[in-house]
Amino acid sequence: MPVEHSDPLAFKTWLRTEALSAGFARVGFAGCDPFLAEEARLGTWFKEGRGTLLPYLDPATLLDPQALWPQARTALVGFFPYARPEATPGAAPGSLKLSRYLWGPDYHMILKPRLARLLEAAQAQWPGLEGRVCVDTAPLLERQLAARAGLGWQGKHTLLIAGKDGSWGFLGVLLLSIELPPDKPFGTQQCGTCTACLEVCPSGALEPFRLDPSRCLTTYTIETEAEPPPEVAAALAASRWAAGCDACQEACPWNRAPIWGDPALWGGPSPLHTRSAGELPRGAAQWRKLTRRTALRRVRDRHWRATLARILGE
Structure with a gap:
């Protein structure tokens, strides 16, 4: 049933209901004002060269959603x-x-279409509405935006912790061209004195609320083919994380009883997760077949082989 176009609150309630029915466990709304409180911290992070291995990041755009989409x-x-x-x-x-x-x-193939369908349905309800779908490929401070929308807080491992639902979750953002009543920001973080995530990081890439990509295992197994520093290469071999790293999330107390994803949606395990290291694919054709339609497809087979060599000491 159509929402009354002149009632932003009713429209917001309808949008939340539709987003929850699309599989999101939590949904919040935030204004798109610049993140002024993040400016100094982010500026220091870039000045220290933390973004060198992530050249697609632009601090000016990150700090202002309207710089991304006016x-x-x-x-x-x-x-x-x-x-x-x-x-x-x-x-x-x-x-x-x-x-x-x-x-x-x-x-991306799951969340983007769902958000696009939500936008299409919303435009039918509110003529003239414009929107933009963002799922971690746009220069947007999604975690800070999620905290602003009341979904949770950014933990000491820098990931969003959605309270008792934990941190095992993707963030999807739908930017809208109309002003809707914002939700109450989450407020202060709830990590307290816990340092479990910092202590367990295999390569020492974490400080409280701060990540150094030049020491992060994920940087060298997913983001870049650059040669890792010797100590990071040693951490790769010792931890055996061949793609990404979940160590900090595994240690987080908020993930003791998280909300779980739908097994029917995610399907069964890939041979990449069930084969022994010696049986893992080395050829380009086999790699393309096993990674088809997965987020691993962005990793080239030569990158994969280099990671295996570092871990297995070849």
Whole structure:
């Protein structure tokens, strides 16, 4: 039934209901004002060269959603759970570890169409509405936006913790061209004195609320083919994380009983998670077949082979 176009609150309620029915576990709304409180911290992070291996990041755009999309007035932010109890990296005898977010189909292929359908339905309800779908490929401070929308807080491991629902979740954002009543920001973080995530980081890439990509295993197994520093290469070999790294999330107390992803949505395990290290694919054709329609497809087979060589000491 159509929503009354002149009632932003009713429209917001309708949008939240539709987003929840699309599979998001939590949905919040935030204004698109610049993140002025983040300016100094982000500026220091870039001046220290932390973004060198992530050249696609632009601090000016990151700090202002309207720099990304000038029409943005409201952001709908959704938390989409992806982990499953039975999906445990390294559980199979002799296997290497691949981050849980890589176990199913490419999440962009799931979240973007769902948000696009939500936008299309919203435009039918509110003529003239414009929107833009963002799923971690746009220069947007999604975690800060999620905290602003009341979904949770950014933990000491820098990931969003959605309260008792944990941190095993993707963030999807739908920028809208109309102003809707914002939700109450989450407020202060709830990590307290806990340092479990910092202590367990295999390469020492974490400080409280701060990540150094030049020391992060994920940087060298997913983001760049650059040669890792010797100490990071040693951490790769010792931890056996071949793609991504979940160590900090595995240690987080908020993930003791998280909300789990839908097994029917994510499907069964790939041979990449069940084979021993010696049986993992080395050829380009086999790699393309196993990674088809997954988030691992962005990793070239030569990059994969280089990671295997570092881990297995070849």
